Amino acid sequence: MDILQDMRVFVRVVETGSFTAAANGMDTTPGKTSRAVSDLEAHLRTRLLNRTTRRVALTEAGERYYDHCMQILALIEQAEAEAGDAHARPFGKLRVRTPVGFGQHYLIKAIGAYQKLYPEVKVRLTLANGTPDFIEDGCDVAIVGALALSDSELISQKVGSAFSIVCASRTYIEAHGVPHKPDDLEAHSCIHLNTPEFPMNVWTFDGPNGKESVRFRPAVLEVNTPEALATGVREGLGIGLIPIYSAISGLRNGELAWVLPEYRSQEMGLYAMYPSRQYVDAKIRTWVDYLRDTMPATLAADQEAARRFTQR
Structure with a gap:
């Protein structure tokens, strides 16, 4: 039994005033819409609609249930819209983990520049050395440095190199x-x-x-x-x-x-790592893209500056 779908059918029957009209609007048959409401009533052990050959009317219990259904379905619609929007629009909290020195020297400044482009994204930056555990650490993106990456189910994007x-x-x-x-x-x-x-x-x-x-x-x-x-x-x-x-x-x-x-x-690669390539949040995608576009030049500038200081 699909309770949510049966709720949608029930609400549609109430709004249109008949099983036939509801069925036409939902691309199904009157028999199936009638069965969906009957299944709900059997599940609740309560009559929701009084039926005649010409019309349907809500019972007192049906009126209360209809109000709750409207609230539940509205919340589901809102949740689906927000989840879908997360794929298209960068917003919400981005949880980033990075080694201490790299984070202090590069990431804080990069976060400030990124947030000017995407002001709806709030960032929680964790500075920690060692191998990240995405579940235990609760992070969306981890920056790691390595001579070579080991086999992993994680997705990695190279954002620069250092030595x-x-x-x-x-x-x-x-x-x-x-x-x-x-x-x-x-x-x-x-x-x-x-x-x-x-x-x-x-x-x-x-x-x-x-x-x-x-x-x-x-x-x-x-x-x-x-x-x-x-x-x-x-x-x-x-x-x-x-x-x-x-x-x-x-x-x-x-x-x-x-x-x-x-x-x-030996040159060490710097990688942005995240758990999945499928359905990546827009905030994760745009953050990784930003690092990939800007970090190589930033690293190169520091490497050149180090040489100038040595030659003084």
């Missing part, structure tokens, strides 16, 4: 000297970023001689976020391989120096 650079503080360089090639790092104190994406105690570079890897003795300090890594390097605890977006402010104010400027880490 890390070898940095040291001025005080560390004055005390311990400057490495000139990757192998020189083995003689230095190094701070390591300990995350699932990068192997411990191994740094892999792209440089003048192609791809080179350096293995280290145990690090003087291990951290799990790029921000903590940059802080440790600024404090002179050692040399670190820092993502551009976490190093740029230190390069700008002189607290950090880019050593080995001809070398950089």
Whole structure:
């Protein structure tokens, strides 16, 4: 029994005043409309309509039920319209998850620009490192950085790429000297970023001689976020391989120096990930499109700025 459909038939019978008129308007037969109302009455164990050969009339119980049906069907129509509108018009709350440093340096500014284009979208930004769990975290879109994406049922769109650079503080360089090639790092104190994406105690570079890897003795300090890594390097605890977006402010104010400027880490892809390609909300689609259109130029500008600060 389809109660909602039977409700629609019942309302149509009341509005038109007959089973035949209701059937004509709903592209069905009078017998089926009569059966739908009878099924409702049997389900409710209440007579809703008094029937004669010429007309139908609501019973007292039928009048109350008709009012409730009108309210229920109106709410369903509203819900369907809003759900359908979500596919066409960006509005509502967009839940975004991103690594801490990337979010602080790039996403907050990007959100402001995006909301000028789509003012009906409100954003909840969660800054967290590690692999996102869309159900547990309750997010719509997650930004992740990875050398390569593992097989996943999630949809991913590349929105840019980034790399890390070898940095040291001025005080560390004055005390311990400057490495000139990757192998020189083995003689230095190094701070390591300990995350699932990068192997411990191994740094892999792209440089003048192609791809080179350096293995280290145990690090003087291990951290799990790029921000903590940059802080440790600024404090002179050692040399670190820092993502551009976490190093740029230190390069700008002189607290950090880019050593080995001809070398950089393997390029890491930045991806916007979301659960499904089918029936994607307009707010998710437009947000991912915005990042894909704007983020590469923003990342490239910071990479160029880092080189200028190094050359000063």
